[in-house]
Amino acid sequence: MIQNTTVQQWAGARATELPGAERSLQKTGDWEVWKVSGRVFMLQTSMPGExxxxLKADPADALALREAHSDITPGYHMNKVHWITVYPGGTVDAEFVGDLVTDSYRLVVESLPKGHRPATA
Incomplete structure (x- = not known):
């Protein structure tokens, strides 16, 4: 089975553009973890076959996104109110995924003490 990694490629491309964003690989499992100032704003992994x-999301936005897009569900292994999981599919495109990554990053940056925020965030 060929896996559609496009959603991860779009998300990763956007994350690399964000000030202070750092990518690491989890020592166990196949998880990529994206952080800003030590706080997670994005995770990438493979669910069975996908x-x-x-991503982190404002609770009201997370609910609306899940209702509007069949390719968005509650956050896998995360707080279901504050995190969403984005699957590859017909209801998401590169711009939309990039916006979701940016929103997740901003939520995390806004929660950081001012001295720990990236200079251009």
């Missing part, structure tokens, strides 16, 4: 992206 690579997914897990």
């Amino acid at each position: 690579p997914v992206v897990i």
Whole structure:
């Protein structure tokens, strides 16, 4: 089976553009972890047969996104109120995924003490 990694490629491309974003690989499992100032804003892994992206979201936005897009579900292995999982599919495109990554990053940056925020964030 060929896996559609496009959603992860779109998300990763956007994350690399964000100030202070750092990518690491989890020592166990096949998880990529994206952080800013030590705080996670994005995770990437593979569910059975499908690579997914897990992002932080405002609770009201997360609910609306899940209702509007069949390719967005509650965050896998995360707080279901504050995190979403994005699957590859017909309801998401590169721009939309990039916006979701940016929103997740901003939520995390806004929660950081001012001295720990990236200079251009």
